[in-house]
Amino acid sequence: MKLNDPTTIKKFKTWFWGALAFGFLFVVTIFILIGLEFFGPLPTFRELENPKSNVASEVISEDNIVLGNIYKEYRSFVDYNEISPNVINALIATEDVRFHNHSGIDFKGLGRVMFKTVLFAQRSAGGGSTITQQLAKNLFPRDISSKQNVFVRTTKLVITKFKEWITAVKLERNYTKEEIAAMYLNVVEFGSNSFGIKAAAKTFFDTTPDSLTIDQAALLVGVVNAPTRYSPVRNPENARHRRNVVLGQMLKYGYISQEQFDSISKLPIVLKYQAQSHNQGTATYFREMLRLFMTASKPNPKRYWSQQLYREDSLLWETNPLYGWCNKNTKPDGTPYNVYTDGLKIYTTVNSRMQRYAEEALAEHLKNDLQPALDKEIKARGGKIFYDITPEQADHIIYLAMRQTQRYRGLVASGASRDSIMDNFNEKIPMRVFSWKGERDTLMSPLDSIRYYKQFLRSSFMAMDPHNGHVKAYVGGPDFKHFKYDMVQQGKRQVGSTIKPFLYTLAMQEGYSPCTKVPNVTQTFVVGDTIWAPKNSGSTKYDGQMVTLKWGLSNSVNNISAWIMKQFAPSAVVEMIHQLGIKSYIEPVPSIILGTFEFSLYEMVGAYGTYVNKGVQVEPIFVTRIEDKNGNVLATFNTKKNEAISEQTAYLMINLLESVVNQGTGVRLRLKYRLPGKIGGKTGTTQHHSDGWFMGVTPNLVAGVWTGAEDRSVHFQNLALGQGANMALPIFGLFMQKVYADTSLGISPNDDWQKPLLPSNVSINCEDESSYEINEIEIY
Incomplete structure (x- = not known):
């Protein structure tokens, strides 16, 4: 077959334009079907206006300090003007350099992916997803299971990708670029149970998003790509390398100078890492009490072992609007408020400094005076923790405490016998226990740990x-x-x-x-x-x-x-x-x-x-x-x-x-x-x-x-x-x-x-008052 044969050329053109037309019609048809929600619902206008994400509720002191959070995912929202320009610059330079020039889909970036990444297998070419598309993917996650066969999974992936394109365009129509950037930084995961830039700044650097430096911003933006692989806690070398890649992008697109790159890229990673936990921070008991108080259900007498407790809680339910607040109040859509995901701001009466002074005073007295004195007494009486009771009574107290543990309940549920349960509780295992000198790792049996904690x-x-x-x-x-x-x-x-x-x-x-x-x-x-x-x-x-x-x-x-x-x-x-x-x-x-x-x-x-x-x-x-x-x-x-x-x-x-x-x-x-x-x-x-x-x-x-x-x-x-x-x-x-x-x-x-x-006949300054001896021993 001759390449310059008119018939051959005509057939080639027919097939080429036919394939191109078919591909175009196919894509248009897919988009129409997606728009008609043939492949499932698209985010509604209301959902775009109010995108769902699990936002932690903040417990705020009277002096406007966040005492802590109540959360399913540790995430708090911030506005664009509360985020350091260093973070925005690092994000755009790394993820979407034409962010301000597209309407949700970067066709130039897609072309790069098609020709460099797909055809020439150049991994360094990166992906074609814009920040807006990544936001769409985070706000409305993909429903693709690894258990599905390859064809079904691939088809769903393609359709889902098109859905994200449509959603990205809708997001661009409804929000400004600044709002989209802030939303993206508020929803993405940074690892260590930190979701959103505010949580990440607090977790890794104990600071706020507006105070992040260039190196800190570059590190966090780099972490988003793979929170575990680039974790500065678990994989510091990977994190440092990734941070420098982000810095290189910032240099390439003019966000930092060569001098800044040269100096910052040589810096070691310096963290003020504190994994966020309900067990740590200020006012932990107060926050937990508040959580239980606000999420309480209407008292049911069948759930109470004491009628008096049932009466007390019933009175609280009727007279205290905060008790069970989440179950007494509903959102505009009719569902009850959720303290774990609705991002409530709970303004409390607690003063952060008084709270700190109280925690310090309590710890100081127990640690330095009381506990050493009691430990000395216990040691003097041969290690006997309990006083004024028989050994049988002491063993019964320990046994009752053992029955309350999750370990005991689990063993009973598995059908273990009493003897095997006791063997399990007497077997020494590694554990971390409390001490006034800090947590310590030790080898101790669960039964001994019960006795250990009883003496505090x-x-x-x-x-x-x-x-x-x-x-x-x-x-x-x-x-x-x-x-x-x-x-x-x-x-x-x-x-x-x-x-x-x-x-x-x-x-x-x-x-x-x-x-x-x-x-x-x-x-x-x-x-x-x-x-x-x-x-x-x-x-x-x-x-x-x-x-x-x-x-x-x-x-x-x-x-x-x-x-x-x-x-x-x-x-x-x-x-x-x-x-x-x-x-x-x-x-x-x-x-x-x-x-x-x-x-x-x-x-x-x-x-x-x-x-x-x-x-x-x-x-x-x-x-x-x-x-x-x-x-x-x-x-x-x-x-x-x-x-x-x-x-x-x-x-x-x-x-x-x-x-x-x-x-x-x-x-x-x-x-x-x-x-x-x-x-x-x-x-x-x-x-x-x-x-x-x-x-x-x-x-x-x-x-x-x-x-x-x-x-x-x-x-x-x-x-x-x-x-x-x-x-x-x-x-x-x-x-x-x-x-x-x-x-x-x-x-x-x-x-x-x-x-x-x-009244004139009431006296408060007693005549013989000054003659009384000072007595601090109670005659009780």
Whole structure:
């Protein structure tokens, strides 16, 4: 066949133009069918306007610091003007140099791919996808399974690619180039569970997107290509090489100079890496409490083992709009809000600096003082963790703890026998455990790890503005990763002598005064068929004498509390306690004076705030408003107030609480911690020194501390170490030292109580007050 034969040329032209026409018609037909959604739905206009992606909710402090995030994927959105130009330049130079010149599809880039990458196998030629196409792929992921055969997979890939072209064009019509670049950087994955540029900047460099330097921007843009292969944590050499490739592209297209390239490309990778986790960061217990609180479901009695707990949660559901907020409120499309994916901005009452001071104070006291002292005692008694119980009882405690573990449940579910389960729990395995010197790797059996954690003392702290109920600091335990249980709101413990001010409140309300003298003698109560007489564990030179109520509370003397109880029915005391804000169940019996009932620290701080707030009980709140990811206000929250006692009664109680600090069981605040100014408080110690409490009040801040072990049989042997003045008070002291030192907080030793006009017959400066000895040992 001759090539110059007219017939041959005509046939060639016919076939060539026929094939070209067929290809064109085929592509047009495919596009029409895609447009008609023959191959499945395309993103709607509404979806393009509001593209779905899992955006983390931010927990924000009152001083506008992000305390942490609640998320399924750690992603937060930022606007274009919040992103460093270095990032934008690196992105365009590397991924789409003609970004500002195309309308979603770069046909010149496609041509390069066709002729260089496909025909000549030049990998360096790169891909043809624009930033807009990559955004379309990230916003509306491909539905292609590796289990499908090659033909089906290839066909679906081609159709999906065409869909992305159409979506990219639509995106270009609906958004500006700046918005598209920002959207892309907000959705892409950077590895280490970081999605979006804001999360990546925080994770790898502990900074914000607007502060990223050229080398940091180049590194992050390079990571997007393959987050694992180019991970600066796992594969630093690969990451450095990829960073320099990005820098080379920036040099090629004029975003950096030769001098900048030469100097920056030689720099080592310097990270401030912190993998984001719910276990780390500031206010971990608070964030978890908030998550559980907002996602709570309507209480179902079948899910509760205690009717009292069911009643408490039902009351919360009905009266507290934040409790179960996500399930009580719906989005415009009718679906409930999702705290993990909707990018909510939760503005809290917590002050980031007070929160840090509280966490530091709690850790400092437990690490440096309490835990070493308890460890020394345990070592002295031959390693026995539990005190005052039999070995059989101790083994039972460990066994019950073992049954609560995920390991135990898994073994039971697999059908393992009791003997094999015990063998499993006694087998030593590598594990990482908590210590006050940092996590340590060790070889330990699961059963020994249970015993190991039982010996640690826990503590909790909460501080509140008494005037508006805003919770300023919230620490549920010593370390959220290893001690998950929240002892501020979730846990309840016996409150000991911190309940005594509630009795004195009733007395003050009914006409007694701080200087009223009463007999310091044993009081007896008829309880059923028995006679009960609460006694003091210690004695003073004032036994059998007439003493003031102020002295009785200052030294936490049971005789005086019992005398007050005899003047009023137990039911009247219970009513007063509930009036002050305690919602936990209290049985109306005389033993109330010993504080054997269990309250939460959250309740106690709220109740003590009533004294500072001139008798008005304010329910603690921790969220002021919730916004959606676009800044639209979805809900606001206000303080609930209740006039519990008179202003005069509240002031008299302030006077009594001051005496505890000035001359009683709380005097350590003055002597050791040198705290000046107006401070009141009350120590509390329970039986066997299992729980130590301190409640502190100042004119503009009220705080409470609980300290104890997970099990009440783990405790100090003597009162000197086990009392509230030693277990809990020092945390308050350390916290207040830090707060007073930070003058920007507006909490000053110069603050004063708001003093009301008192009746002429009420005396608060007792004549013999100065003759009382200073006593920081509780006569509980």
